[in-house]
Amino acid sequence: xxxxxxxxxxxxxxxxxxxxxxxxxxxxxxxxxxxxxxxxxxxxxxxxxxxxxxxxxxxxxxxxxxxxxxxxxxxxxxxxxxxxxxxxxxxxxxxxxxxxxxxxxxxxxxxxxxxxxxxxxxxxxxxxxxxxxxxxxxxxxxxxxxxxxxxxxxxxxxxxxxxxxxxxxxxxxxxxxxxxxxxxxxxxxxxxxxxxxxxxxxxxxxxxxxxxxxxxxxxxxxxxxxxxxxxxxxxxxxxxxxxxxxxxxxxxxxxxxxxxxxxxxxxxxxxxxxxxxxxxxxxxxxxxxxxxxxxxxxxxxxxxxxxxxxxxxxxxxxxxxxxxxxxxxxxxxxxxxxxxxxxxxxxxxxxxxxxxxxxxxxxxxxxxxxxxxxxxxxxxxxxxxxxxxxxxxxxxxxxxxxxxxxxxxxxxxxxxxxxxxxxxxxxxxxxxxxxxxxxxxxxxxxxxxxxxxxxxxxxxxxxxxxxxxxxxxxxxxxxxxxxxxxxxxxxxx
Amino acid sequence: xxxxxxxxxxxxxxxxxxxxxxxxxxxxxxxxxxxxxxxxxxxxxxxxxxxxxxxxxxxxxxxxxxxxxxxxxxxxxxxxxxxxxxxxxxxxxxx
Numbered sequence: 001x002x003x004x005x006x007x008x009x010x011x012x013x014x015x016x017x018x019x020x021x022x023x024x025x026x027x028x029x030x031x032x033x034x035x036x037x038x039x040x041x042x043x044x045x046x047x048x049x050x051x052x053x054x055x056x057x058x059x060x061x062x063x064x065x066x067x068x069x070x071x072x073x074x075x076x077x078x079x080x081x082x083x084x085x086x087x088x089x090x091x092x093x094x095x096x097x098x099x100x101x102x103x104x105x106x107x108x109x110x111x112x113x114x115x116x117x118x119x120x121x122x123x124x125x126x127x128x129x130x131x132x133x134x135x136x137x138x139x140x141x142x143x144x145x146x147x148x149x150x151x152x153x154x155x156x157x158x159x160x161x162x163x164x165x166x167x168x169x170x171x172x173x174x175x176x177x178x179x180x181x182x183x184x185x186x187x188x189x190x191x192x193x194x195x196x197x198x199x200x201x202x203x204x205x206x207x208x209x210x211x212x213x214x215x216x217x218x219x220x221x222x223x224x225x226x227x228x229x230x231x232x233x234x235x236x237x238x239x240x241x242x243x244x245x246x247x248x249x250x251x252x253x254x255x256x257x258x259x260x261x262x263x264x265x266x267x268x269x270x271x272x273x274x275x276x277x278x279x280x281x282x283x284x285x286x287x288x289x290x291x292x293x294x295x296x297x298x299x300x301x302x303x304x305x306x307x308x309x310x311x312x313x314x315x316x317x318x319x320x321x322x323x324x325x326x327x328x329x330x331x332x333x334x335x336x337x338x339x340x341x342x343x344x345x346x347x348x349x350x351x352x353x354x355x356x357x358x359x360x361x362x363x364x365x366x367x368x369x370x371x372x373x374x375x376x377x378x379x380x381x382x383x384x385x386x387x388x389x390x391x392x393x394x395x396x397x398x399x400x401x402x403x404x405x406x407x408x409x410x411x412x413x414x415x416x417x418x419x420x421x422x423x424x425x426x427x428x429x430x431x432x433x434x435x436x437x438x439x440x441x442x443x444x445x446x447x448x449x450x451x452x453x454x455x456x457x458x459x460x461x462x463x464x465x466x467x468x469x470x471x472x473x474x475x476x477x478x479x480x481x482x483x484x485x486x487x488x489x490x491x492x493x
Numbered sequence: 494x495x496x497x498x499x500x501x502x503x504x505x506x507x508x509x510x511x512x513x514x515x516x517x518x519x520x521x522x523x524x525x526x527x528x529x530x531x532x533x534x535x536x537x538x539x540x541x542x543x544x545x546x547x548x549x550x551x552x553x554x555x556x557x558x559x560x561x562x563x564x565x566x567x568x569x570x571x572x573x574x575x576x577x578x579x580x581x582x583x584x585x586x587x588x
Contacts, residue, residue, distance in 0.1 A: 198549050360510055
């Protein structure tokens with residue numbers, strides 16, 4: 001089989017089970033693709049020895065007839081996941097040299113189901129960014145391009161998106177706090193789902209904003225997302241917010257039948273200055289679902305406009321608390337101290353050297369909004385607005401809406417460096433369509449639907465009811481089938 | 494609400510991040526810009542709204558109060574920038 005690294009997870013699983021392919025051959029194909037793709041800067045810690053060992057074990061399991069769906073499937077792991085014995089530094093200098101002695105629950109479950117780890121993937125530092133440019137490793141690069149400019153794969157899960165789009169791995173883990181799975185998926189023509197808050201354990205994932213963070217799969221098809229999510233999800237006593245609910249067979253729910261389903265089109269997502277192409281794509285997506293038998297309903301989510309400012313209070317507040325642990329004492333970087341420097345200087349110098357600019361800014365914003373005298377004005381107010389944003393969604397779901405269709409991003413992928421001089425708010429606007437979903441704890445998925453005028457992928461987002469990822473994936477499957485998106489980036493790397 | 498240089502210095506110190514004096518004006522400007530963006534939240538009528546504490550209406554799990562882990566001192570110290578005789582080492586704290 002030539003170029004097995006280009007297979008979907010479902011195709012590879014079937015070929016492995018039939019004996020047409022071995023996990024070792026599949027893994028070697030991915031490792032070669034990774035070696036040839038240095039220009040994408042997607043894999044930042046490669047683990048070929050672990051991969052080959054896991055592949056051989058997977059082949060044994062497949063031969064023995066004990067092969068869960070992910071058995072023998074080579075994947076990449078976002079650098080935010082702690083992986084035992086393998087550097088895990090959240091793309092930050094402050095975790096330089098950190099080698100976890102434990103395994104995150106999500107990666108443990110993936111490896112127990114037979115998945116093969118190719119290495120760790122690039123991302124924005126501590127998952128704070130929308131372009132992968134805040135990474136200590138330098139940015140991952142989008143395999144898609146239309147001229148000599150290098151484009152961002154999005155962020156924060158930019159390395160994951162680039163690696164999946166460029167066929168370096170069959171799937172990758174991502175995490176999503178405000179859009180960090182769905183925006184990079186949209187920028188690279190791949191599929192990314194953020195599950196309901198609590199569906200995947202957060203244990204062993206470097207924390208950014210604990211009430212918003214969720215892990216999810218990034219894949220080349222909706223079916224693959226269903227397969228991989230099944231292996232990642234499930235209750236974990238190590239995460240007190242992990243849901244003690246059964247994980248359904250998501251793949252079995254992909255019928256493509258959406259007849260009679262009600263799809264909401266929220267009027268507040270029609271933003272001023274939204275590019276015509278995004279508007280047209282959104283309309284096209286609605287038409288596709290209508291043609292598939294769904295009913296398209298105009299809905300209102302009145303507090304949408306306030307989601308982004310609420311997010312940029314809550315997420316930095318939680319980050320300032322979570323990132324307090326990076327103090328140069330227990331792990332990672334410690335600054336060289338001058339004569340007379342005490343422990344306060346050690347903290348301050350370590351954190352100034354170890355955190356990049358965006359992380360410092362967010363930690364300080366968070367510190368400010370939590371500080372005495374401002375807590376009520378900013379943090380408590382934002383939490384009240386968050387309650388109203390969730391109430392908006394509760395209301396439309398109570399009115400019988402099955403899923404909500406929105407654009408995934410306000411634009412296609414932009415050039416690396418293009419936003420360098422823009423103010424931070426301009427970068428934050430990348431999350432304008434995705435951040436509401438995190439605030440409300442809902443599942444959301446980005447599906448590639450078309451190309452823009454330049455030839456770059458564009459995605460649409462579907463938002464589902466809490467805990468109904470299966471139904472959401474089925475809507476996404478119907479949209480994927482109708483859109484028939486099959487474009488691939490031209491190999492230039 | 495705009496942040497002046499004194500406030501920027503105070504926030505940096507609270508966050509335990511060293512910021513050079515010459516960088517404080519830029520920092521104050523950046524923080525002010527983000528806070529100005531957040532001011533939009535003042536337009537929302539939040540009268541009587543309870544601040545969200547949990548996004549899913551689910552009771553936190555409890556478990557028996559028993560030791561589940563331990564005797565892994567080496568693992569805990571393995572990543573420390575400076576560890577001696579079973580302890581993390583920091584600059585002298587007591588004068």
